[in-house]
Amino acid sequence: MAVPKRRMSRSNTRSRRAQWKAHRVPTVSCPQCREPKLPHAVCQVCGTYNGRQVIELS
Numbered sequence: 001m002a003v004p005k006r007r008m009s010r011s012n013t014r015s016r017r018a019q020w021k022a023h024r025v026p027t028v029s030c031p032q033c034r035e036p037k038l039p040h041a042v043c044q045v046c047g048t049y050n051g052r053q054v055i056e057l058s
Contacts, residue, residue, distance in 0.1 A: 027036040047055040
């Protein structure tokens, strides 16, 4: 297992951690109800997926 020989400086550590960014969740509009939803997932508003009613929402 690789073990660092020397301690990493604060500036190197911070510049490495600067690349850890929070990304926006990609959404698409549902073709049935036009609400935003996750791609390749069932719409939580109308319950359709790929043009079919998959879950019954009451």
